[in-house]
Amino acid sequence: MNSWLWAMAEAENAEADPCFRVTTVGSDTSVSWQGTCAHEDDDTIEGTLLLTLRDETTIEGDRHLSLSYLASMDGVLEGSGWEVGGTGSATVMETAAGVSFQAEVGGTYDLGEGWATDDLDTSLQMKGDPTDSGVNMTFTGGVTPPDQASLYLWDLVVSPSLCANAPLGVLSVRDPSSVWLDVVFDERCSGCGTVYWADEILGETCPGDAIMSVAERLQLRFSDELTR
């Protein structure tokens, strides 16, 4: 979505389209948006957006890129409706040690149509730190994928140097009766965790491979963004 908006802003700018305002303050470029805009092919966007892209800077030899947004928008693109409400930020740094990043996405993101449909709900923070053997990923916060149980990650680490990419930390899962179960991944690095309800052990579960897979995809995504 953001790249589409960005392209639209560049193409039409504030003079041509009253919904857009592109401003530059120092190294920050902001796109602000208020109201309803119709575009070619019946695409529409309605709502408010403040998108800030900080120009690439180099600090002590490290390359920084950052972006943040505050959005409350409904839109139709190529016939499909979507809804967005929330905030987000991402910072990517390229250092001598490799690529590191921090990202936070909070809000409600619905790529379907209409109010109150199932959606992606998140308050997730992700952090990646380069090491000699790869990137350490740390996840903190909650996420409810569409039609899935809600999850909360308590500084859950996926690292090639610690546990060979098996998760380490606590993943909480909310069951349909609104009770949170904790899955504790310890130094056994088996990809399996002990399931607790309060202090009571309920058993063991092994979602480690799935978590590792998600972490790897995110890691690749941020690397791609930086090198684009």
Added chain:
Amino acid sequence: MIALALLLLACEGPAAEAPGAVFVPLDTPALARRISLDLRGTLPTIDELEAVEADPSALTELMEAWAADPLHEERLVAVFGEQWLTLVDAYNVPVTDFGISASEDYRFLRSVGQEPLRLLARVATEDVPYSEIVTREGTMANQTLLEIFPLELLDDADQATVDAGGWAPALYTDGRPAGGILMSNGLWWRYDSTLNNLNRGRAAAIARHLLCADFLERPLVFEGVDDFSTDGLLEATRSNPACISCHSGLDPLAANLFGFWWFDDKDAHEMVRYHPSREPLGESYLKLQPSVSGTPVPGPAYLGQILSEDPRFWSCAVQRAASALWRRDTTEDDFETLEAIRSELVASGGRYATLERLLMDTDEYRAGDLSADADPERWGEARTTRLMSVEQLRSAVLGVTGYDWVNEDGAVLLDSDKEGYRVMAGGVDGDVVLQPLLEPTVTRTLVTRRLAQMAGEAAVARDQALPDAERLLFQGVDLDADLPGTVGFDDAVTLLRLRMLGERPDADTLETDAAFFSQVAALSDTDQSWASLVAVILQDPQFWTY
């Protein structure tokens, strides 16, 4: 059962001042008028008044009927609205954010604001413990809420009720746990939170409204706080003695509410939904375990249950109901009376109807005056005569005349400050004006006058156009023939005054009314005379007090 027996005893004889009593009780018709207005917001009918005139003990049966009347639930929506302050005239998102016309603004505002109040009123009028207000699964919804919130009706058969503009039980489909009003959007749209407040304002609202523990009444001292960063302030709440006094109780309660945490507090997508995955953010942001008064809360699903087990829950329910029915704040002097009521209420199952009956049986509720022996220091605040609330004024006028003051968009002008005159007429706006008017004012009188004038004209036009059986105010009256000097006129005026003021006029009053009627007729016509007479009676202090 005990309450019923007390009521029977109290209703048996005519009102009289007992030796040494603090209060002079109302006579039974006046008491019936008070109870009818408090239970259903409307005046007793002629038949009801004549029944208690003939047999005072008939009031007991009438009270049972009035408590079962659907108007009782409507009345409680207004009572709870005055206390919970959710009937505000603006939220963070406007109606147009939902693709709804701006002309629907009033309906939107009241739908959201009434959601928790409707649930409170529904629980209060059912044969269930009042504690279900914080434990029940689901909420109440009307058509507007079904359109904008993730809700579905509990029973499809209720669709007809909703289509007709009514409210029905509904379930949220976004994964929020059971929790009664604690899980209603309407409550947390009114009590929202900023990113730095971290739900503490919401926690304060819970403490104030459910436990009668008002953190805002505690002294605020900011000395010794040097670091105003987010982390610095959080540390101060843990280590600075001046901060700890409130935050040690407030923050653990706030930590329970992060399912309602919004990353953009002006975004409709965020605000309509509960966010289950954000529930643990409380522990993460506030760095403590969620709890209520030291009792750990394993998850928001347990919050209501634990709150209702707090000893202050029932004391608070009694205090607030007493304030509503006695029309004054309760004080330490009331402790003995209220504690006795609390004890009996809890022992008898915690029904709100029991609470109402116990309070209506108190001498103070039934008082028409203070006795000569009453200590003015102790009883000076007692309301032996009450000013109708703005909601009672509206419903009482509607009940007798059929007139409701609404604009072209359907906004009720006595229920809105954006569109009308709610605060001018003595109501609360939930935002700035938080206490209802308890004494008459000039603006209240002006609003009442305009209301009375329009209601009088509407009542005559309405009843002129309808067959006798469908009339509200002029049943059995020939408006063209029952003129001054006829028995029919005196009978008609007697009925008007009995219905609206609760008592029959004496000969002087009949004579004055006849003279007034004739003077107006000389200037206009008899319809205008009847309308003016109704307007005059509606402006009589005896009408708008009870």
